[in-house]
Amino acid sequence: MKQNFKENLNKVVCDILERTAFLFPEPADLSNGITFDNYELVMATLSYRGDKEGDVTLIVPKELCMELASNLLGEDIDEDDPGEKPYDAVKEILNIIAGQLLIEIYGEKALFTLTSPKVRDLDKETFFSIIENQDYALAVADDYPIITIMKTREEVDEHQSSCS
């Protein structure tokens, strides 16, 4: 991933998290000693169709999803019984990030339709496979790592054919 593109991803992610969830992430690098070992991870993904096609993915610790839900809704979330609120929160944040990214990258005249975000828990093996094989942007908010991946369909197809 070009450094410039990675910086743009992080710029949008940091801006949206600051404006919607009162978090203040900073761009980061794995060489900063960031570890994922202590976290249960959640992955949210959506696809965009239209003038270009592709996917946007956000991977964050479950604890950060709780914080997102609490900050977005302005209410305390019961840690023992959070229900779907943390998942809904990360889905909504992804939705807003994707919308903003598409404008930043393709301009305000481009037309896109976003699919509904899907969210799932992510085991460590799958997580490490993803970050080993895909370009991503990394930021840190309140010590929580945030990974953003954006792939246009050509890149997805190229990746799939090189793996087969």
Add this chain to the structure above:
Amino acid sequence: MAYNILVVDDSRTIRSIIKKTLTLTKLDLGQVFEAENGRQALDILKDNWIDVVLSDLNMPEMSGMELVDAMAADGLLKDIPVVVISTDGSVTRINELKEKGIREYIRKPFTPESISEIIERVLGVVENEAELQRKLE
């Protein structure tokens, strides 16, 4: 006069945020109705007096665009103002929606102030454009 507002969005989180934002405005709020998609919104609109509809665009079953079309084709619903709140920021789409008759467009992420100002303007709570401009500054 209390205003009844219909919030249409498939995200519970966004519906909650919008409802909470509405309570922070100076609007005299009546009932705030919620729908997960355009289809549910039409059912609510047929059974209740609604002063303004706040709708997302991308929703399963019936989108915001289809809701706007259905309302425009219904003599009883066509004059209810629709404000679209969406992540879709394409000016092409916004122009298309304005041609279909939506009153305002708010792009996510929104601030409570932006929602408040626009709803007040749509409902005529703010007296005129000059006053609105002064408040926005």
